[in-house]
Amino acid sequence: MPEHFNLTRRGDVALVTLNNPSRKNPLTFESYAELRDWFRALRDDEETGAVVFGSAGGNFCSGGDVHDIIGPLVAMDMKDLLKFTRMTGDLVRAMLGCGKPVIAAVDGVCVGAGAIIAMASDLRLGTADAKTAFLFTRVGLAGCDMGACAMLPRIIGQGRAAELLYTGRTMRADEGEAWGFFNRLVAPGDLEAEAVTLAQRIADGPGFAHMMTKTMLQQEWSMTVDQAIEAEAQAQAICMQTADFRRAYEAFVAKEKPVFEGD
Numbered sequence: 001m002p003e004h005f006n007l008t009r010r011g012d013v014a015l016v017t018l019n020n021p022s023r024k025n026p027l028t029f030e031s032y033a034e035l036r037d038w039f040r041a042l043r044d045d046e047e048t049g050a051v052v053f054g055s056a057g058g059n060f061c062s063g064g065d066v067h068d069i070i071g072p073l074v075a076m077d078m079k080d081l082l083k084f085t086r087m088t089g090d091l092v093r094a095m096l097g098c099g100k101p102v103i104a105a106v107d108g109v110c111v112g113a114g115a116i117i118a119m120a121s122d123l124r125l126g127t128a129d130a131k132t133a134f135l136f137t138r139v140g141l142a143g144c145d146m147g148a149c150a151m152l153p154r155i156i157g158q159g160r161a162a163e164l165l166y167t168g169r170t171m172r173a174d175e176g177e178a179w180g181f182f183n184r185l186v187a188p189g190d191l192e193a194e195a196v197t198l199a200q201r202i203a204d205g206p207g208f209a210h211m212m213t214k215t216m217l218q219q220e221w222s223m224t225v226d227q228a229i230e231a232e233a234q235a236q237a238i239c240m241q242t243a244d245f246r247r248a249y250e251a252f253v254a255k256e257k258p259v260f261e262g263d
Contacts, residue, residue, distance in 0.1 A: 002038060004031035012049040013199040021057025024109045026065035032091055039094035046262065049203025051100055052195045053121060055107035063112020063135060088113065092146050095120045096218050099211040101202050105195035106130045107188055116146040119155065122214065125195050126182040130173040138168040154221065156181050206244040207262030
């Protein structure tokens with residue numbers, strides 16, 4: 001079990017939350033590294049079908065801890081600073097490469113690196129109280145942190161992303177829903193249950209095929225349409241060799257609902 005974040009399981013759904021709600025769940029050097037390592041290991045975890053990265057105590061994440069991270073960074077030399085920024089980027093890489101769908105369940109504060117974690121998730125549910133901000137310019141840094149300049153425009157559009165990344169202003173929940181950042185908004189009391197239900201619905205599907213979908217969603221941004229069509233032809237041919245594909249066919253013939261096993 002992790003030491004620097006909470007991990008519980010609801011069937012084959014893993015529920016992750018940060019564990020300092022009294023301070024709105026900041027990230028520390030230790031939680032960054034432990035989350036990165038956990039998501040890396042998740043690719044080979046056959047017991048987990050989907051992940052919910054949830055909120056705790058009414059907040060998602062307040063970003064890097066001012067005292068535990070920001071203060072020490074001021075005193076570091078370039079070598080150590082680059083080591084840190086690469087580690088934070090590696091968390092995003094691990095989330096993108098974990099092979100499992102990740103759903104962010106965002107309530108309250110979701111800022112800085114917390115906003116990045118939500119951005120790097122596959123799906124996002126929010127509440128009307130969700131306040132999302134990419135605060136980097138407000139602390140004297142560039143908006144291009146942890147892949148934000150590459151990924152955020154793909155989700156909400158170039159102009160909207162540029163405004164948020166230049167100004168560091170808060171994106172309201174209704175803006176986030178209208179712009180496509182949030183798939184939908186739900187009541188705060190229903191947030192975790194809705195996210196887990198959605199995650200379980202996905203986890204009940206063909207796990208290997210979901211891994212291929214997640215892989216192609218990431219890889220095809222750098223492909224031409226022609227390359228993407230060929231890549232998807234290869235991906236589907238691979239999926240047609242899985243036992244889940246045969247199970248779906250046999251269930252259809254028998255007029256039954258398929259039960260997928262992920263292989």
